[in-house]
Amino acid sequence: MAQFHELNIEHSIMQAIDKMGFEEATPIQEKVIPLGKEGQDIIGQAQTGTGKTVAFGIPCVEQVDVEEKHPQALVLTPTRELAIQVAEELNKLGRFKGIRALPIYGGQEITRQITALKKRPQIIVATPGRYMDHMRRKTIRPEYLKIVVLDEADEMLSMGFIEDIETILQEVPNERQTLLFSATMPPKLKGIADRFMNNPVSIAVKAKQLTVENIDQRYIVLPEKDKFDVLCNLLDKETPELAIIFGRTKRRVDELTDSLSIRGFAVEGLHGDMKQERRDLVIKKFKRGSIDVMVATDVAARGLDVNDVSHVINFDLPQDSESYVHRIGRTGRAGRKGISYSFVTPREKDHLAYIEESTKKRMTQIQPPTYADALSGRHEQAVEMLRDAAMDPSAAQLTNAARGLLEQFDAETLVSAALKMVTKEPSKKPVKITGEAPVRSKHKPSRDGRGGGGGKRRKDRGGGGGGLRINAKKRSGKKEFSRAGAGGDGGRGKRGRDDRRGRDDRRGGRKKK
Numbered sequence: 001m002a003q004f005h006e007l008n009i010e011h012s013i014m015q016a017i018d019k020m021g022f023e024e025a026t027p028i029q030e031k032v033i034p035l036g037k038e039g040q041d042i043i044g045q046a047q048t049g050t051g052k053t054v055a056f057g058i059p060c061v062e063q064v065d066v067e068e069k070h071p072q073a074l075v076l077t078p079t080r081e082l083a084i085q086v087a088e089e090l091n092k093l094g095r096f097k098g099i100r101a102l103p104i105y106g107g108q109e110i111t112r113q114i115t116a117l118k119k120r121p122q123i124i125v126a127t128p129g130r131y132m133d134h135m136r137r138k139t140i141r142p143e144y145l146k147i148v149v150l151d152e153a154d155e156m157l158s159m160g161f162i163e164d165i166e167t168i169l170q171e172v173p174n175e176r177q178t179l180l181f182s183a184t185m186p187p188k189l190k191g192i193a194d195r196f197m198n199n200p201v202s203i204a205v206k207a208k209q210l211t212v213e214n215i216d217q218r219y220i221v222l223p224e225k226d227k228f229d230v231l232c233n234l235l236d237k238e239t240p241e242l243a244i245i246f247g248r249t250k251r252r253v254d255e256l257t258d259s260l261s262i263r264g265f266a267v268e269g270l271h272g273d274m275k276q277e278r279r280d281l282v283i284k285k286f287k288r289g290s291i292d293v294m295v296a297t298d299v300a301a302r303g304l305d306v307n308d309v310s311h312v313i314n315f316d317l318p319q320d321s322e323s324y325v326h327r328i329g330r331t332g333r334a335g336r337k338g339i340s341y342s343f344v345t346p347r348e349k350d351h352l353a354y355i356e357e358s359t360k361k362r363m364t365q366i367q368p369p370t371y372a373d374a375l376s377g378r379h380e381q382a383v384e385m386l387r388d389a390a391m392d393p394s395a396a397q398l399t400n401a402a403r404g405l406l407e408q409f410d411a412e413t414l415v416s417a418a419l420k421m422v423t424k425e426p427s428k429k430p431v432k433i434t435g436e437a438p439v440r441s442k443h444k445p446s447r448d449g450r451g452g453g454g455g456k457r458r459k460d461r462g463g464g465g466g467g468l469r470i471n472a473k474k475r476s477g478k479k480e481f482s483r484a485g486a487g488g489d490g491g492r493g494k495r496g497r498d499d500r501r502g503r504d505d506r507r508g509g510r511k512k513k
């Protein structure tokens with residue numbers, strides 16, 4: 001691997017990289033940065049958590065001119081959280097050069113964004129819907145853009161943003177540079193890319209498997225009705241540093257969040273029907289560790305970079321393998337270790353096989369953790385707590401009381417009693433989780449790991465109110481759609497599409513805790 005200083009990067013940006021604590025460039029960075037700086041169009045693919053943001057970020061920051069008072073680079077991302085995060089990373093890279101990146105996304109007051117735009121950031125990071133709004137209002141002038149980056153390009157296209165992206169690109173001068181990035185690149189993307197791009201070079205960091213090596217991938221076979229208790233046992237047994245639990249639908253996320261909270265876990269939910277301020281708050285709390293469990297729909301699957309996510313749990317298997325790759329990729333980032341668990345109902349075993357074939361990686365089956373496992377996890381926590389308390393000098397105040405007790409009991413009995421008192425037994429409070437139908441695999445496992453299916457789909461994304469309403473006729477397997485209202489980014493688009501994921505976007509409001 002190359003050191004950053006071998007890549008001929010501008011001095012001020014090198015300073016920023018030093019400050020960020022990076023020394024060696026990751027393989028995708030090493031390949032993309034030199035070509036990107038030359039203005040080359042690039043399709044970049046590399047595994048999750050391997051630094052794609054910096055790979056496109058350095059060419060962007062290097063090529064924009066601080067003196068020019070118009071936005072010169074545009075980065076499009078599928079979700080609002082990702083827009084915020086990418087803008088943060090670009091701001092770090094550009095700080096010594098004086099480059100500013102502004103995130104623009106749905107659900108945030110547009111007037112506030114207009115004010116921020118007047119301060120003339122050189123880089124805009126936006127979700128497609130909100131960017132289109134600004135384009136129509138002429139509060140962003142696209143004619144000065146020199147670089148366009150599509151981060152998670154495949155996702156934006158499968159979310160149905162293709163027409164928006166085409167419209168956006170039509171307004172950008174043709175001599176622009178276009179960069180397109182993702183950890184997964186379905187073959188059909190290539191054709192689309194050719195339409196948007198000018199002689200792009202494909203840079204794929206070759207790996208044996210789609211998922212990173214440092215994620216220990218496990219699965220548990222269990223009936224649907226056992227999932228929640230097993231989840232609680234698992235969390236107690238493993239006491240994750242930070243865990244993300246993925247559920248299939250918004251209702252699922254709400255129910256899981258409420259139920260985990262009833263059982264005493266520090267948890268918040270994240271999905272596209274939540275108010276933007278709430279979404280931002282949940283991410284903040286999760287990043288600083290004031291909650292250690294986040295339950296989310298696929299809105300959190302792409303690009304999100306939170307240090308120290310130790311566990312990803314697929315409470316429901318995702319419909320497609322791309323989604324699986326991105327979900328579990330929230331852990332094991334930047335060379336760290338991670339563990340993923342996938343809950344598989346007996347009827348979903350074929351689907352599991354399809355995912356394994358696609359990622360070219362076998363998962364390890366483990367037995368469902370039991371209540372006894374949960375209890376011993378809690379005991380270990382109690383031991384930790386007692387150990388911490390013993391190291392606290394203020395414990396000395398109780399020395400006399402301790403001596404008195406030691407005259408009556410032996411030390412082992414006393415410490416065991418103290419541990420028993422500190423142990424919070426796993427709660428068995430009743431909760432209500434509505435059962436979900438198993439994922440019906442449309443993919444027949446095949447030798448190259450790609451079954452049929454695929455096709456168009458729409459994901460549960462951050463729609464500010466204008467979500468897709470699904471009238472699911474579950475039995476017939478046919479679904480009808482009607483759109484309700486126009487909204488933020490995720491709920492955009494007139495393309496009533498075949499929701500093969502069978503997501504149920506209906507929800508009955510978040511229950512008050």
Ligand SMILES: Nc1ncnc2c1ncn2[C@@H]1O[C@H](COP(=O)(O)OP(=O)(O)OP(=O)(O)O)[C@@H](O)[C@H]1O
Nearest residue numbers: 022024025026048049050051052053183303305334
């Ligand atoms: N050269 C480097 N050395 C060490 N850490 C790095 C380096 N480059 C990036 N990182 C860090 O690695 C983490 C993952 O980077 P990033 O979010 O860009 O990954 P990604 O490839 O875009 O992943 P995903 O496919 O999930 O979006 C970030 O915290 C980032 O700051």
Ligand SMILES: [Mg+2]
Nearest residue numbers: 052053151303
């Ligand atoms: Mg990324």
